[in-house]
Amino acid sequence: MGNNNEKMLTENEIVVKVADFLKSKGYKIKQKLTTNQQGIDIIAETELEKIYIEAKGETSASKTSNRYGLPFNRNQVKSHISVALLATMKVISSSPAGNKTKVGIALPDTKEQRLVINKIIPALKKLKIQIFWITNKTVTIE
Template identity: 65%
Template structure:
């Protein structure tokens, strides 16, 4: 089970391999956009969510989030991306995205809103322990 911190770590490793410089990589204990990465062409602002709690003291630690929790997490991630879109920094081309664990529960919710995400040019980074796929 991937925590939000695992998602961020796997995503930043992937972006570094793709020649991005990581300007910001936050943990669950920090506030702000989770990952900001830049290359010569664009700046990425990516909000990440995990599939289980990152806190060992939590009742959800090691257990998958339920459907309502997944919806809530995706909603929070979308709010963060909408704030970036609304306040786009000038200069380099700005792109926003959400990094999520590649699970059936996450995919089911994203499929329902995928046309809107595409219209808004919000990238989805599907993260596993071994790979990252971009939609």
């Protein structure tokens, strides 16, 4: 888990880290969006699967935001995870790559994010939603 001495990750930084991680695992990156673009943040594929990943940061990516550089609070974390879940549910429902469709959510590995996710892990597993935990140095999959 991230410690307080480490730089807080924005959503854009998380997108880059996850895309690089997937590339290192042999995925082709089909889409990599920044916070000011609409759509699924990351779409990556191999011969066997196409994964659609929604990413959320631990601080605002906008330098003009009054939250910039500050960690999101519990309610903001819940809201971000809810938005990410809605996006993944839409992908699961439309199944754009047929049975190759996979979904994931990329989150900063913080205490707040883990508290929210830990309560819904059984449901996430049932729906086959992968959680990617991101720190400044690592990407791990739940």
